[in-house]
Amino acid sequence: MYIITDSINESLIISRSKDTSNPILTQVVKAGIRPYIHPIAAPDGNGVLTEYGPGHHLHQTGLYWGLKRVNERDYFMNWKEDYWKKESSTILEGSGAIVRWQTKYGLLNEEGEVILEEVQQWSMEEREGSFILDLEWQGSAREDVTMGEFYVGGLFLRMPWKKGYNAEIVNSDGKKNLEAEAQRAIWADVGIQVPGRTNLAHIAMMDHPDNRAFPTPWRVDSQFGLGPSIQILGDWKIPKGSTETIKYRLLIYTGNRDNDLIARTWKEFVCEEL
Numbered sequence: 001m002y003i004i005t006d007s008i009n010e011s012l013i014i015s016r017s018k019d020t021s022n023p024i025l026t027q028v029v030k031a032g033i034r035p036y037i038h039p040i041a042a043p044d045g046n047g048v049l050t051e052y053g054p055g056h057h058l059h060q061t062g063l064y065w066g067l068k069r070v071n072e073r074d075y076f077m078n079w080k081e082d083y084w085k086k087e088s089s090t091i092l093e094g095s096g097a098i099v100r101w102q103t104k105y106g107l108l109n110e111e112g113e114v115i116l117e118e119v120q121q122w123s124m125e126e127r128e129g130s131f132i133l134d135l136e137w138q139g140s141a142r143e144d145v146t147m148g149e150f151y152v153g154g155l156f157l158r159m160p161w162k163k164g165y166n167a168e169i170v171n172s173d174g175k176k177n178l179e180a181e182a183q184r185a186i187w188a189d190v191g192i193q194v195p196g197r198t199n200l201a202h203i204a205m206m207d208h209p210d211n212r213a214f215p216t217p218w219r220v221d222s223q224f225g226l227g228p229s230i231q232i233l234g235d236w237k238i239p240k241g242s243t244e245t246i247k248y249r250l251l252i253y254t255g256n257r258d259n260d261l262i263a264r265t266w267k268e269f270v271c272e273e274l
Contacts, residue, residue, distance in 0.1 A: 001014060001015070001016060001024075001095065001096065001097070001098070001099045001124065001125070001126065002014070002015050002016075002017065002018050002094065002095045002099070003091045003093075003094045003095070003099050003101055004018065004020050005091070006020065006026075009028075010028065010029055010030040010031070011026050011027060011028045011029060011030075012026070012027040012029060012089065012091065012101055013025075013026050013027075014026070014027070014099060014124055016126075022041075022045070023039075023041065024040070024041045024043075024131070025037060025039075025040050025041070025124060025131075025133075026038060026039060027089075027101060027103070027122070028061075029086065029089035029103055030086070031081075031086045032080060032081030032084070032086070033061075033079055033080055033081070033084065034061065034064060034065075034066065034075070034079035034080075034083070034084045034105070035064070035065075035086075035089075035103040035105055035120060036052075036061035036062050036063065036064035036079075037050065037062050037063040037064070038050040038051070038052045038061060038062025038063065039052075039062065040062070040063065040131075040203075040252065042194075042197070042201045042252070042254055043126070043129055043130055043131050043252060043253060043254060044129070044254050046196045046197050046201075046254075047194040047195060047196040047197045047201055048160065048194065049159055049160070049192075049194060049201050049203060049252065050062035050063055050157070050158060050159060050160070051158050051159060051160040051161075052158075054158065054160075054161075054223070056223050057158065057221075057223070057225065059076070059077045059078070059079060060156065060158040060225065061079060061158070062157075062158060063155075063156075063157050063158075063250075064079075064155075064156060065118065065120060065137060065154060065155050065156075066079065066153065066154075066156060067107075067147050067153045067154065067231070068147065068148065068150040068152060068153035068231055069146075069147055069148030069149075069150055069153070069231070070107060070115070070116060070145055070146075070147055071109065071115060071143075071145055071146060072148065073107075073109065073110070075107055076152060076153055076156075082108065082112075083107065083108055084105055084106070084107065084108065085105060085106040085108055085112075085114060086103075086104075086105055087104040087105060087106055087117070088102075088103070088104045089101070089102070089103045089104070090102045090103075090104075092121070093123075097125055097126075098123055098124065098125040099123065099124055099125075100121065100122065100123040100124075101121075101122050102119060102120065102121045102122070103119070103120045103122075104117065104118070104119050104120075105117075105118055106118075113142075114142050115141070115142050115143050115145055116139050116140065116141055116142065116145050116238070117139070117140045117142065118137065118138065118139050118140075119137070119138040119140075120135060120136075120137055121135070121136045121137075121138075122134065122135055129253065129254075130251060130252060130253035130254075130261070131250075131251075131252040131253075132249065132250070132251055132252075132265065133249070133250040133251075133252065134247070134248070134249050134250075134269070135155065135247065135248045135249075135250075136245060136246075136247050137155070137245070137246045137247075137248075138243055138244070138245050138246075139238055139243065139244050139246075140238075140242070140243040141238040141239060141240050141241065141242055141243075142240065143240045144237070144238075144239055144240045145237070145238050146235055146236070146237050147230070147231050147235065147236040147237075147238075148231070148235055149231055149232075149233070149234045149235055150229075150231045150232070151182065151219060151229070151231075151232060152219040152221075152227065152229050152231070152232075153229050153230070153231035154227055154228055154229045154230060154231065154246075155205070155227050155228060155248055156219070156225065156226070156227035157190065157203060157205065157225065157226050157227055157250075158225050159190060159192050159194070159203065159224060159225075159226075160192065160194050160195070161192055161223050161224045165192055165193060165194075166192070166193040166200065167190070167191065167192040167193070167200075167224045168190075168191050168200075168257075169188060169189065169190045169191075169220055169224060169226060170188070170189050170257060171183060171185035171187065171188040171189075171218065172185045172186040172187045172188070172215075172262075173185055177220065177224075178220060178222065180218055180220045181218070181219065181220040181221075182217050182218070182219070182232050183217060183218060184213075184215040184216060184217045184218075185207070185215055185216075185217075185218060186206065186207055186214075186215050186266065187204055187205060187206040187207065187262055187266055188204070188205055188218050188220070188226055188228075189202055189203070189204040189205075189257055189262060190202065190203055190204075190205075190224055190226045191257055192224060197254070199254060199255055199256070200254065200255065200256070200257070201252075201253075201254045202251075202252070202253050202254065202255075202257060202258075203226075203250055203251070203252050204250065204251040204253075204262045204265070205226060205227070205228065205248060205249075205250050206248060206249040206250070206251065206262075206265070206266045206269055207228055207248065208246075208247040208248065208249070208269065208270060209270055210245075210247060211230075211246050211247060211248075212230060212236075212244070212246075213228075213230040213233055216228040216229065216230060217229060217232040217233060218232075219232070228248065230246075249265065249266070249269040251265045
């Protein structure tokens, strides 16, 4: 794999080769917009597995991190320059079996001051026809911050979905679709038959035992949006001068839901460092 900097579009392109014409993932790192990942290609090349700004949720930007009620500011619905300030984007390992990159952004208060600095460190590898995408998120508080209780907030995935599409969310306890809303689970898998496919493409999102809310409850919406959210449990605080670390893994694969593959991938995740 390779990471190529696209200065014109302010993004990092992850590709199987140095040719950027067929990217498998694009990390957008614009100065005045919340960092986000879009598009992600299916491992077999058939279909795109993220969506930017769908009509039912214009604020949703593929795969992204957005917190609600941060000292009563909303960084989930608001993704532009009056809420976010880019500090840096860095390629950590630009080629090899595993590639790594990092984004650093500040969350701004109403006066334009950074109250929380977030670092997202990502790694990606391809393994036996699937992609593994790991995130380590660090939030460093410049002042006392409280993320107020809410039904969503944190890492969130928007896959393409329209009425009539074949789609299903299943969590590690076997709860399906809206039954999994606000339920604690080790993992949750969303599969959708996106255009260009004759079967489902899946993204399984996995929690880590080191995370404060493990097993974390999940936001599941009626358009098959999915994400773990500490905020569902109540107020979440990071004191001034403190840093909180949260880790997730995403398994991207195709075909029937594969509980054995998910279980193996999760076990490897919890037994290794990012």
